[in-house]
Amino acid sequence: MLLLFFLTQKAFTEMQINKLETTKKINMIDMKCDMVKTGKHKYTLTEKGTSNLTDDTRVYLSVGRMFLLTDVQNMREELKGKQEKCDKAIELLEKKKEFLQKSLKDQEDGLRELVQQRKDADGTTK
Numbered sequence: 001m002l003l004l005f006f007l008t009q010k011a012f013t014e015m016q017i018n019k020l021e022t023t024k025k026i027n028m029i030d031m032k033c034d035m036v037k038t039g040k041h042k043y044t045l046t047e048k049g050t051s052n053l054t055d056d057t058r059v060y061l062s063v064g065r066m067f068l069l070t071d072v073q074n075m076r077e078e079l080k081g082k083q084e085k086c087d088k089a090i091e092l093l094e095k096k097k098e099f100l101q102k103s104l105k106d107q108e109d110g111l112r113e114l115v116q117q118r119k120d121a122d123g124t125t126k
Contacts, residue, residue, distance in 0.1 A: 030097070033090055036090050037086070057072055
């Protein structure tokens with residue numbers, strides 16, 4: 001009976017640790033998703049701000065720490081490409097978050113089951 005107690009205690013502790021780690025991962029995904037959404041919003045605002053420019057306007061595309069002279073059409077294509085990348089990244093992060101939320105629910109169910117088994121075991125020994 002004592003061995004069963006230590007095994008259930010160890011399993012309970014491991015399940016709690018896994019639950020905390022999964023919660024941290026979900027929070028990190030939320031933060032990453034917010035960052036990507038902010039970037040997408042920035043690209044959208046830039047596209048709206050440059051929508052009234054004529055095709056002969058000189059615009060510069062930032063590449064790392066430098067700026068390259070480019071035409072307006074190329075800049076708009078770059079902005080749309082970046083927005084699409086952001087959309088794909090958001091979709092991927094949402095899928096990961098859904099998976100982790102399902103995993104978290106399973107872990108919580110496992111904890112409840114373990115607690116219930118412990119209560120049942122205590123009730124039968126008394």
